[in-house]
Amino acid sequence: MTTVNRQIVLAARPVGLPKPSDFRLVETPVPGLTEGQFLVKTNFLSVDPYMRGRISEAKSYAEPVQIGQVMVGGTVGTVVESRHPGYQAGNTVVGYWGWQEYAVVDGQGIERFDTSLARMSTTLGVLGxxxxxxxxxxxxxxxxxxxxxxxxxxxxxxxxxxxxxxxxxxxxxxxxxxxxxxxxxxxxxxxxxxxxxxxxxxxxxxxxxxxxxxxxxxxxxxxxxxxxxxxxxxxxxxxxxxxxxxxxxxxxxxxxxxxxxxxxxxxxxxxxxxxxxxxQFAGRFREGQQQMAEWIKEDRVKYQETIVDGLEYAPAAFIGLFHGENMGKQLVRVSG
Amino acid sequence: MTTVNRQIVLAARPVGLPKPSDFRLVETPVPGLTEGQFLVKTNFLSVDPYMRGRISEAKSYAEPVQIGQVMVGGTVGTVVESRHPGYQAGNTVVGYWGWQEYAVVDGQGIERFDTSLARMSTTLGVLGxxxxxxxxxxxxxxxxxxxxxxxxxxxxxxxxxxxxxxxxxxxxxxxxxxxxxxxxxxxxxxxxxxxxxxxxxxxxxxxxxxxxxxxxxxxxxxxxxxxxxxxxxxxxxxxxxxxxxxxxxxxxxxxxxxxxxxxxxxxxxxxxxxxxxxxQFAGRFREGQQQMAEWIKEDRVKYQETIVDGLEYAPAAFIGLFHGENMGKQLVRVSG
Known part of the structure; x- marks a missing residue:
């Protein structure tokens, strides 16, 4: 049985404030795994203001998302099937596989997340x-x-x-x-x-x-x-x-x-x-995460999340950032 | 016999590009010296773009020059008479007594200049x-x-x-x-x-x-x-x-x-x-001056001066800065 993957792709390059029609939900089959790959099911995806720059044609620090490509962005999810020796079903992992329900990945750019440390959504916010x-x-x-x-x-x-x-x-x-x-x-x-x-x-x-x-x-x-x-x-x-x-x-x-x-x-x-x-500070993220986690534990740093449910609402949540609809970190819960 | 001091004062606050009529040449008697004072005769005065800010009313890092006041600016001159123990006639001194032929000073903000090091005009330019x-x-x-x-x-x-x-x-x-x-x-x-x-x-x-x-x-x-x-x-x-x-x-x-x-x-x-x-770097000027003097001696740094003769041409020389008339440091030779 083939699993269907729902994805949000860039449908058009936004002019001014992005519109819902600049994005499109598509369904594609999840490909089978080859050796060294594993399948992740997305729990949360992040929407952030910086993404506006990533869907514009203007020269920036990274290549823009192309029309028809899955929207970029930080994600956290759960391994559902693995042919990679370092990962097994049930692992919580963090990466940048973007606005989709599933992703087949090979571990490149993926990190394990220790769920005993904090709840997984924090990896896209206060610890991310x-x-x-x-x-x-x-x-x-x-x-x-x-x-x-x-x-x-x-x-x-x-x-x-x-x-x-x-x-x-x-x-x-x-x-x-x-x-x-x-x-x-x-x-x-x-x-x-x-x-x-x-x-x-x-x-x-x-x-x-x-x-x-x-x-x-x-x-x-x-x-x-x-x-x-x-x-x-x-x-x-x-x-x-x-x-x-x-x-x-x-x-x-x-x-x-x-x-x-x-x-x-x-x-x-x-x-x-x-x-x-x-x-710029990637080499020191562990230091920053440890300090932030400690401050949260001591109740010296509080954080708030604004969560909408459903992949299909990711474009609306993203657009909402420009209207100031979020308090603290804006997330989209995709599953789980 | 009273010596006459020729001074350039601010006559009007410039609107836009300064005009000659924003300045006025006045003649005042040089006051007699009291104990601890000495009389300096100006050799060179400096005109610099920053002075435009000093004659504007806009809030800046220093109080603006008031109408009727002698124009500010760096100067180098020769002591002609002294009742100050630290200075004697013939000394070359550097200060900020502004656009005038003579100044009675008490040593505050004045420094001796060693004429064996370089010619005196450099104290307003490459060494200043x-x-x-x-x-x-x-x-x-x-x-x-x-x-x-x-x-x-x-x-x-x-x-x-x-x-x-x-x-x-x-x-x-x-x-x-x-x-x-x-x-x-x-x-x-x-x-x-x-x-x-x-x-x-x-x-x-x-x-x-x-x-x-x-x-x-x-x-x-x-x-x-x-x-x-x-x-x-x-x-x-x-x-x-x-x-x-x-x-x-x-x-x-x-x-x-x-x-x-x-x-x-x-x-x-x-x-x-x-x-x-x-x-900001005043505490390190000696270091900077020594290094610049060394580079000049080694012919690794060259400098050029554009000199006009006569106190009365100071306003024109200043205005000329905004037309790019100077090559290197613009100076006015007042005497000597």
């Missing part, structure tokens, strides 16, 4: 790419010092919510922006942010930042870009570090986004703006 | 602020490695011409932009730049940069800002360092300059843009 992005981005690029004011945009998202909590652990004053009152309450009420605001209800970003960061900003962890980032430049302190992590404000732009020229502020404030990709 | 800007900006912010491609804008200026030569000493491939064919010839013919172009004759900066930096750009020493800098962002390599030293393209802007949003490139290229003020 977003967690490592927050951990290394803040600590290695932002270099926060005790007493610094750290401002985080997109603060209720998978990365931002962790950045703020790590900054608190490091003795900083932490301020965040997010897109709803519920998120703002979560930041200040649950996560210990010193202040937060709903950017959608702020007309004058400069004035708001002066109010919530009266001592200026020493570290800006930028997930967003655009006009809010412009305003931050007017509020940075001497020696400020701007961690350029994401620019979600622009990912769906249909013409090259323009804004004020800001470099003069970098001179006057002797400040630094630095971009990074989490893979 | 521009030299230290080039030295520490390139080495400490740009961190060039052998084999790197270093691109310098404003490459024939006081700072840029030194940046390129230091980068060559450090084993880099060096490319510069300047505003005339004469300057381009000087860069490639005299200073050893590997390539250079006249930005005024280039329509497509992207294409030109691809041509002169076929391996991409590892270090960008930015004296200019604006559209040329925008183009550099599209040509940077992974791990690039952008040294934000000056933004002369914008100093005379009458409305906030706008341009493409560029931070996405910092992420994709894991790159850094960092501003600085030379005063």
């Amino acid at each position: 790419m977003p967690g490592m992005t927050a951990y290394f981005g803040l600590l290695e690029i932002g270099k926060p010092k005790p007493g610094d004011t750290v401002f985080v945009s997109g603060a209720a998202g998978a990365v931002g919510s962790l950045v703020g909590q790590i900054a608190k652990i490091k003795g900083c004053r932490v301020v965040g922006s997010a897109g709803s009152q519920q998120k703002v309450d979560y930041l200040t009420g649950e996560l210990g942010f010193d202040a937060a605001f709903n950017y959608k209800e702020v007309k004058d970003y400069d004035a708001k930042l002066q109010e919530v960061c009266p001592g200026g900003i020493d570290v800006y962890f930028d997930n967003v870009g655009g006009p809010l980032t412009d305003a931050v430049f007017t509020q940075i302190n001497v020696g400020a570090r701007i961690v350029v992590c994401g620019q979600i404000d622009q990912y769906n732009a249909t013409r090259p986004p323009r804004g004020p020229r800001l470099f003069w502020h970098l001179i006057v404030k002797q400040a630094r703006a630095e971009g990074f990709l989490v893979f | 602020m521009p030299g230290m800007t080039a030295y520490f900006g390139l080495l400490e912010i740009g961190k060039p490695k052998p084999g790197d491609t270093v691109f310098v804008s404003g490459a024939a200026g006081a700072v840029g011409s030194l940046v390129g030569q230091i980068a060559k000493i450090k084993g880099c491939r060096v490319v510069g932009s300047a505003g005339s064919q004469q300057k381009v010839d000087y860069l490639t013919g005299e200073l050893g730049f590997d390539a250079a172009f006249n930005y005024k004759e280039v329509k497509d900066y992207d294409a030109k940069l691809q041509e002169v930096c076929p391996g991409g750009i590892d270090v960008y020493f930015d004296n200019v800002g604006g559209p040329l800098t925008d183009a550099v962002f599209t040509q940077i390599n992974v791990g690039a360092r952008i040294v934000v030293c000056g933004q002369i393209d914008q100093y005379n802007a009458t409305r906030p300059p706008r341009g493409p949003r560029l931070f996405w490139h910092l992420i994709v290229k894991q790159a850094r843009a960092e501003g600085f003020l030379v005063f």
Whole structure:
């Protein structure tokens, strides 16, 4: 009996904000295993803002997904059948096999996940790419010092919510922006942010930042870009570090986004703006994961997941990121 | 007999490009000395692009020059009379007493200059602020490695011409932009730049940069800002360092300059843009001066000075900076 594999493929290259019709669900037979391969059934897949760049034609750090190809992305699943000596049915494994129910893999780019450590979804969030992005981005690029004011945009998202909590652990004053009152309450009420605001209800970003960061900003962890980032430049302190992590404000732009020229502020404030990709720190992921796991155990880091059920809802969950529908890490439960 | 002091004061706050009428020459009597003071006669004064910021009302790293005040700036001169135990007539001294023939000072912010080391004008150029800007900006912010491609804008200026030569000493491939064919010839013919172009004759900066930096750009020493800098962002390599030293393209802007949003490139290229003020490195100036003096002696660093004669021409020399009239360091000889 042939098993049917449901997959979400890229149907069209999105123009601006992706639409459901840019994706298509297809059914293909799962091929039989040859020696050295094993079959994985997906439990969770991750949707992340960076994927917008991966489905655009623009030159970036990786080849774009082609039309008709399965959408890329981080996944965690369970081995259902194996002809690979290193894996057996029942193992939980993590990889990048993308938006599909099943995948035949050979172990390349796949890692075992120890389910006694944490529940498997965390490998796509707090212990995975977003967690490592927050951990290394803040600590290695932002270099926060005790007493610094750290401002985080997109603060209720998978990365931002962790950045703020790590900054608190490091003795900083932490301020965040997010897109709803519920998120703002979560930041200040649950996560210990010193202040937060709903950017959608702020007309004058400069004035708001002066109010919530009266001592200026020493570290800006930028997930967003655009006009809010412009305003931050007017509020940075001497020696400020701007961690350029994401620019979600622009990912769906249909013409090259323009804004004020800001470099003069970098001179006057002797400040630094630095971009990074989490893979820069791949050699240190174990260190980051161990530290994050320890902080979670000590209840010093909390994380939240927004989970939708069903592979067919992956495109909607992905598109929802750009509307700020997620709190913390957005996941799609595919099975189990 | 009272000595008359001729001074250039700020007459009006410039709007856009400064005009001669924004400055005024006044004559005041030189006051008599009290104990602990000495009288200096100016030999050379420096005009530099940064002064545009000092006469603007915009918030910056220092208080702006007020209307009626003597223009600020670096100076070198000769002690003509002293009631200070540390100084005697004939000493050559360096300071910031600004655009005037004479100054009564108390030694605060004044340093002795050893005329056996080099001729006195160098203390305003290659061994002074521009030299230290080039030295520490390139080495400490740009961190060039052998084999790197270093691109310098404003490459024939006081700072840029030194940046390129230091980068060559450090084993880099060096490319510069300047505003005339004469300057381009000087860069490639005299200073050893590997390539250079006249930005005024280039329509497509992207294409030109691809041509002169076929391996991409590892270090960008930015004296200019604006559209040329925008183009550099599209040509940077992974791990690039952008040294934000000056933004002369914008100093005379009458409305906030706008341009493409560029931070996405910092992420994709894991790159850094960092501003600085030379005063950050004040504690290490002696090291920088000794190294520069040694390189000059070894003929590994050349420098050029453009000198106009007469205090009354200081405003014109300053305004000329924005038209690219200077080759290397622009100075005004006030006396001697």
